[in-house]
Amino acid sequence: MTGRDEAEFAEFAARDGGRLLGFALLLTGDRQDAEDLVQMALLRSAGRWSAARAQPEGYTRAVLVNLARDRWRARRRRHTEPLGDDPACRTAAAGGDITAAVLDRQMLLRACRGLPVQQRAVLVLRFWEDRTVDETAAVLGCTPGTVKSHTHRALARLRLTLQEAPELRTGPNREEAPC
Amino acid sequence: MLSEHDLRTRLAEALHDQADPVTGDGVDAVGIFARAVRRRQHRRTVVRVTSVLAAAALLAGAWALRPWPARSPGSPAPGYGPPGLLLAAAVVRPQPAPAADNGLPSYYAIADHGRPVAEIRRSATGKLLSRVPLPPGIDPKLSQIAAGRPGTFVLALASFPRTRFYLLHVSADGRSARLAPLSVPRLPAGDYVSALAVSPDGRTLAVALQVGSQHGAVEVVRLATGAVRTWATARTGQPTALSWAGHELGFFWQDVKPAATSAAGLWTLDTTAPGRNLMSGRRILPASVGGDSVQTALLGPGGRTAIASVTYDGTRHVGAGTVVGGIVEVSARTGHPLRTLLAEHAAYSADPVHPGWYVTACELPAIDGSGAHLLVSCDRFGRLDRARFTPLPGSSPQTAVAAAW
Secondary structure, three states: OOHHHHHHHHHHHHHHHHHHHHHHHHHHOOHHHHHHHHHHHHHHHHHOHHHHOOOHHHHHHHHHHHHHHHHHHHHHHHOOOOOOOOHHHHHHHOOOOOOHHHHHHHHHHHHHHOOOHHHHHHHHHHHHOOOOHHHHHHHHOOOHHHHHHHHHHHHHHHHHHHHHOHHHHOOOOHHHOOO | OOOHHHHHHHHHHHHHHHHOOOOHHHOOOOOHHHHHHHHHOOOEEEEOOOOHHHHHHHHHOHHHOOOOOOOOOOOOOOOOOOOOOHHHOOEOOOOOHHHHOOOOOOEEEEEEOOOOEEEEEEOOOOOEEEEEEOOOOOOHHHOEEEEOOOOEEEEEEEEOOEEEEEEEEEOOOOOOEEEEEOOOOOOOOOEEEEEEEEOOOOOEEEEEEEEOOOEEEEEEEEOOOOOEEEEEOOOOOEEEEEEEEOOEEEEEEEOOOOOOOOOOEEEEEEOOOOOOEHHHOEEEEEOEEOOEEEEEEEEOOOOOEEEEEEEEOOOOOOOOOOEEEEEEEEEOOOOOEEEEEEEEEOEEEOOOOOOEEEEEOOEEEEEOOOOOEEEEEOOOEEEEEOOEEEEOOOOOOOOOEEEEO
8 A cells, every 4th residue: 555545545535425425325315324334435445445446436336335235234134224304305294385396206215215225226326327237237246137127126116116105196185295 | 107218217306306416525535545554454452551650661661672573472471461361371482493393384375465476485484486476457455365185275366346266286396386267156246255264175165255344154165066055144243264173164253343242253163064054153262351352263173272363452461571462272162271372562652643552463374284383474474383483474564464384
């Protein structure tokens, strides 16, 4: 490890930190958890900088997915998967002027959080980062076929979630949405 | 009914809506790199005196204190008794070199974590016999190595995110070596090998796995067929060292975070018994014993004793020359210390940020088939033959290393 390595790492963290934090936020649904995950992922990437330096963002993303998966498993065991506490929902419950589009988005995001982490990661990479199937596969260290099947299953599950709660998407009483 | 296109569009909007405003303000990268580097180096256990007065008094004599092995490893601690329970065992006086070296393996293989090469070196002198470049793209810090049948070593080499296994064939005189892929199932992407050990009959490879950041497992692979059997546990933690005694496998379990009921320590696993629970065997030695911390441990080949790297983890009774770390032989039946094969003494660091007494925890890369010869890495890399330490080249101080014989 040299001073040059450290400078490279600092540059990477400054350049891509925000993007990684956004990625982690979409994986976890919780800002605090996301910050914790990014810190841990950066620590691991720094510890293996000789391997990570070629593609530090991809490496760190893969670490993030693994960390998120472990955390998700642990929460499942404890049966404490949070439902989220979205400011938008609080506003809605208070009778604010939340639009149907915002509620749709909140519901979609919440449905995303119910997906397995690997599927969630695929959706985030495909639809937030606009990555191709091949690029997503490279980031996650799996095959393009796996990415396709994860995408298909995740979208099917999101669609099912939306269909099971039609009143949230199209009904007149959106303000009563159980946040 | 939403169309596929609508669903994708709405999902993309939702994701952008939530994550696009996020900036890097919540990422504090300052100091992360230095922390990561420190984690990669040997763990250094700081042992501090609680009294400033005591520290000042001891500092006065600290100039004369040279880190081991400048002091004879076998010499007893002057003035202060060992503070912990494991380190209380008598320090063995090393045997003369000819007797200590009896039965020494003729060469050892080393995969330095700083360079992508594997080297064969003569055990007696450390002379380089042959060098084999590792495949392109591998991360040398993640290399693991274990001795197999005579003239062979098994290597686990990682190229993110995959780890693959190789067989290193070495000629009888050690002067030629050849690396070839080993025909065993490859690991899932993202799983890393933290230790390897080949069974005494050379037919079975044990692999300690790091699965994600918080979990671990042990796989046993039949080398002839590639058949894999896996033991896992719901506990958070990881196996970090492996050793065989007949069909019993010893593994050192390390917690990844503090736990109320820690399972850390040296465990045995009967690989012929049914079941897949990694913790179904017996814990020979807990990781914390009366103020001493067991950093890692190996089961002796006969299964009657274990070899443990120990550091004193307390803050009292420490002074110049106190034995605060070392390599201890313990009973596998009772866990009681039998003898201290190598004693490490407190060394003072006047670091302005963290002044205090330090000891470097030893790593135990390998034990030979007789149990009399160890490859160890403390402040220096070397061999420990019946309590006699001989420094060897092949690894720089403070650099983790994988080695086997």
